[in-house]
Amino acid sequence: MKSTRLDPPAIDSSSDLLAQASAAGNDFPKGLRLAEQAVTLARRDGAGDEVLGQALLLQAHFAWRLFDYALAYESALDASSVLERCGDERRRSRALNYCFIVCIETGDLVRAIEHSTRALAMAQADQHPGQRATLLHNQAVVYEMIEDYDTALSCLAESAQLYDRLVQGEAGAFFARVNAAGIHLARADRAAGRADEAQVHRDAARAALPALRTDADPAALQMWLSIQSRLGDMAAARDAAVLCIARARANPASERYKTYALLALADYHLGLGRRRRGVACLRRAADKLRAAQNQSHLSATERRLAALYADMGDHDCALQWIRRAHTDNTRMQAERHMVRWSFAEADRDEKRRRELPQEVLVHAQRLDVVGRLIAEIHHALAPPLNVARSRLLSLLNDDGAPQQLEQGLSEVITQVDAAASLVGQLKMFSYRASPQPSEVNPQAALAQAWKDAALWRHGPPRELRIDSRLRMAVHVDAQRLAVLLRILLIEADRASAPADLAATIDAEGAMCRMRIATTAQDLERVSAGVGITLCAEIAGEVGGRLSFDREADRGVVFDLRLPLLRTL
Numbered sequence: 001m002k003s004t005r006l007d008p009p010a011i012d013s014s015s016d017l018l019a020q021a022s023a024a025g026n027d028f029p030k031g032l033r034l035a036e037q038a039v040t041l042a043r044r045d046g047a048g049d050e051v052l053g054q055a056l057l058l059q060a061h062f063a064w065r066l067f068d069y070a071l072a073y074e075s076a077l078d079a080s081s082v083l084e085r086c087g088d089e090r091r092r093s094r095a096l097n098y099c100f101i102v103c104i105e106t107g108d109l110v111r112a113i114e115h116s117t118r119a120l121a122m123a124q125a126d127q128h129p130g131q132r133a134t135l136l137h138n139q140a141v142v143y144e145m146i147e148d149y150d151t152a153l154s155c156l157a158e159s160a161q162l163y164d165r166l167v168q169g170e171a172g173a174f175f176a177r178v179n180a181a182g183i184h185l186a187r188a189d190r191a192a193g194r195a196d197e198a199q200v201h202r203d204a205a206r207a208a209l210p211a212l213r214t215d216a217d218p219a220a221l222q223m224w225l226s227i228q229s230r231l232g233d234m235a236a237a238r239d240a241a242v243l244c245i246a247r248a249r250a251n252p253a254s255e256r257y258k259t260y261a262l263l264a265l266a267d268y269h270l271g272l273g274r275r276r277r278g279v280a281c282l283r284r285a286a287d288k289l290r291a292a293q294n295q296s297h298l299s300a301t302e303r304r305l306a307a308l309y310a311d312m313g314d315h316d317c318a319l320q321w322i323r324r325a326h327t328d329n330t331r332m333q334a335e336r337h338m339v340r341w342s343f344a345e346a347d348r349d350e351k352r353r354r355e356l357p358q359e360v361l362v363h364a365q366r367l368d369v370v371g372r373l374i375a376e377i378h379h380a381l382a383p384p385l386n387v388a389r390s391r392l393l394s395l396l397n398d399d400g401a402p403q404q405l406e407q408g409l410s411e412v413i414t415q416v417d418a419a420a421s422l423v424g425q426l427k428m429f430s431y432r433a434s435p436q437p438s439e440v441n442p443q444a445a446l447a448q449a450w451k452d453a454a455l456w457r458h459g460p461p462r463e464l465r466i467d468s469r470l471r472m473a474v475h476v477d478a479q480r481l482a483v484l485l486r487i488l489l490i491e492a493d494r495a496s497a498p499a500d501l502a503a504t505i506d507a508e509g510a511m512c513r514m515r516i517a518t519t520a521q522d523l524e525r526v527s528a529g530v531g532i533t534l535c536a537e538i539a540g541e542v543g544g545r546l547s548f549d550r551e552a553d554r555g556v557v558f559d560l561r562l563p564l565l566r567t568l
Contacts (some may be wrong), residue, residue: 032062039075043047051078057091060098065256073102092130093122097138104141112142129339137176156180161410166502174213175220181209204232211238218247218260225264229271257289265302270308279308299325351495388412413508437542439473439565440481442505442512449485453493459529460498464489468505472526474512475565476542484538488546488558495520495556496510511544514560524548535560 038055040045056079063072076098083092096119103112116139123132136159143152156176162174184205190197209227216224225240241264246263266281282305289298302325309318391412443466450464474481492501496518503516520526527548539546544562551557 013220028062032059032066032068035059035062049082050088050342053083053086053088053091053095057095057098060095064098064102069102069106071098076102084494089122090128090416093119093128093135096122097135100135101138104138104145109142109145111352113139116142122319123525129162129171130166133166133169133172133176136162137172137179140513143476144183144186151184153180156183157468171213171215171217173222174210174216177208177210177223178216178227181205182223183496184208185227185230201407202231209445212236212243214243218244218257221247222260222264226267229267232271235535237268237271241265255288255291259285262288275308275312279305279312282308292452303469316419360451374434436479437475438475439465439555440476440478442472442474442514442562443468445478445481446485446503446514448506449482449489453483453486453489460462462493462496462498463500465502466505469503470503470507471568472507472512472567473565474562476544477563480538480542481562483536484542484546484560486561487531487538491526491529492516492518492558507567511561511565514562516558517551517554518556518558519554520556521550523548526556 001246019454020547035055035058039059042052042055056075060072060075060079062318063069076095078100079095080092083089083095096115100112100115100119103109103115116135120132120139122137122346136155140152140155143149145154149188155199156179159174163169163176166172184201184258187196188201190203191201209224209231212221212224219241221244225244228234228240229238244261248257248444251257251429259443262281262285266285268276268278269275269281270278282301284306286298286301289301294507302321306318306325309315309321441531446466447464488500499519501516501518503514505512505514506511519528526532532546532548536546539562542562544560546561547559549557549559
C-alpha cells in the first residue's frame with residue numbers, strides 16, 4: 001500500500017517568494033530552493049508566524065518529495081510549533097501529517113502513530129473532512145504494515161466516504177478504494193493453498209476496485225494496473241499503462257512520474273508473460289529509485305528482480321540482485337537509524353523550543369513574587385532579630401544565675417529559629433524547577449511533608465492525624481506540591497503548638513480538597529504570615545487554590561484544593 005499524495009499547501013500570503021515556491025508544482029528542486037529562501041527571509045526580517053509557518057510547511061513538502069527525510073521532518077515539526085502559535089490549526093494538522101508520512105516511509109511506526117493521533121484529533125476538532133480523509137488513508141498504511149487488515153480496511157472505507165462528500169474529492173476516494181482492493185488481494189495471497197478462501201478475497205478485491213480515473217495519483221494508477229494484471233484483466237491493465245505513459249510524458253521533469261510509469265509497464269508485461277520486457281522495465285525503475293535514494297521501494301524492486309531471474313533460470317543474475325538487495329537493505333537500515341536519530345534530536349529541540357516560553361514566564365513570575373516577598377521578609381525578620389539582640393545584651397549586663405542564662409539563651413534560639421524558618425521558606429520557593437505535572441498521591445505527599453518539616457518543630461513530639469476515606473491521585477508538579485505542603489505544615493504547626501494537627505482529604509467535584517485544622521483563633525495574624533503568602537502563590541501555580549477561615553469549634557482551618565486526576 002502507498003500513502004496518499006499531499007499537494008503543496010495553499011499559501012494565503014502576499015509574499016512573492018512564497019507564491020513562487022507554492023507554484024513550483026512538480027519541479028521539486030526549484031520548490032525546495034525557493035521554500036528555503038522564504039524560510040531564511042522570514043526569520044531574518046522577523047515575519048509573522050503565519051508567513052514563517054507556511055514557508056516551513058512548503059519546505060517540508062518539497063524535502064519529502066525529494067526524499068530528504070531529515071529536513072522534511074525537522075521542517076514539519078518547526079511548522080507545527082509556529083502554526084500553533086498563530087492558531088492556524090488546519091495547516092498545523094498538515095504539518096503533523098508530513099511528520100506522519102516521513103515516519104511511515106522510514107519505518108518508525110511508533111512515532112508515526114503518535115503524530116497521526118494528534119493530527120486526526122485536530123482535524124476532527126477543526127471539522128476539516130478533507131484533511132481527516134487524508135489522515136485516515138495514511139493511517140491505514142500503518143495498520144497494513146503491522147498486518148491489522150481489518151482496521152486498515154475500516155480506515156480506508158471511512159476515508160473514501162469522507163472524500164465522496166467533498167468537491168473534487170473523487171481522486172482521493174479512488175486512491176483509498178484501490179488501496180482497499182490491494183489489501184483484499186494481499187489476503188488472497190496469504191490464503192494460498194486454501195482455494196475457496198483465496199477466491200473469496202480475490203472476489204472482494206475485484207468488487208472493491210473502482211473504475212479507472214485519468215486524474216488519479218501516479219502511485220494509485222500503478223497500483224490499479226498491478227491489481228488488474230493479477231486479477232487477469234489485461235485489457236483494463238493496458239488502458240492504465242497507456243495513461244501512466246501519457247502522464248509521464250506530460251511531466252518530463254518529474255522522475256517520480258517516470259518511475260511509476262516503468263513500474264506500471266513492468267506489471268503489464270509480466271501479466272502478459274513477457275518476462276524479459278518486464279525485467280527491463282524493473283531494472284530501469286531500480287536505477288531511478290537508486291538515483292532518488294528511495295531505499296524503501298528500491299529494496300522491494302531488487303528482491304522482485306532476483307525472484308524473476310531465478311524463475312527464468314538465470315541464477316547468476318538472481319544472485320547478483322539478491323546481493324544488491326542485501327547491500328541496499330543493510331545501507332537502508334543504517335540510514336534509517338541515522339534518520340531516526342535525527343528525528344529524535346528534532347523532537348527534543350522542538351520540545352525545548354515549546355517549553356522555553358513557559359519557563360521564561362514562570363521565571364519572571366517567580367522573580368516578581370520574590371521581589372514582593374523581600375520587603376515582607378525584611379519586616380518579618382526585624383522583630384525576632386531585635387528580640388534576640390535585646391536579650392543577648394541583657395544577658396551580657398546581667399550577673400544572674402546559670403538558670404536564668406539558660407532560659408535567656410533558649411529564648412534567643414527560638415527567635416533565631418523563627419528567622420531561619422522564614423529564610424528557609426523563601427529558599428525552597430526560589431529553587432524550584434520548571435513545572436512538570438505528574439500523578440501524585442496527596443495522602444503520601446502530606447505525610448512526607450510532615451516528616452520533612454520536623455526540623456522546624458520544637459517541644460514535645462506532635463502528630464499529624466490524616467483522615468481520608470478515598471484513595472486519590474492529583475495531577476500537579478510533585479516538587480511544587482512538596483514545597484507547598486512543607487511550608488503550610490510549618491505555619492499550621494506553629495499556630496497549633498503544642499496541640500496535635502488534624503487533616504482531612506476528600507474529593508469535591510474535579511478537585512481534591514485538603515483541610516488542615518489548627519487551634520489558632522486569630523485569623524488575621526495567621527493569614528498575614530509570609531509563609532501563607534508563599535503557599536497561596538504555589539497553589540495557584542499548580543492549578544489549585546488555598547483559602548483559610550476560622551471555625552468556632554476548630555480555630556483557623558487551611559483549605560487547599562488541587563486538580564483531581566482520579567480516585568483509586
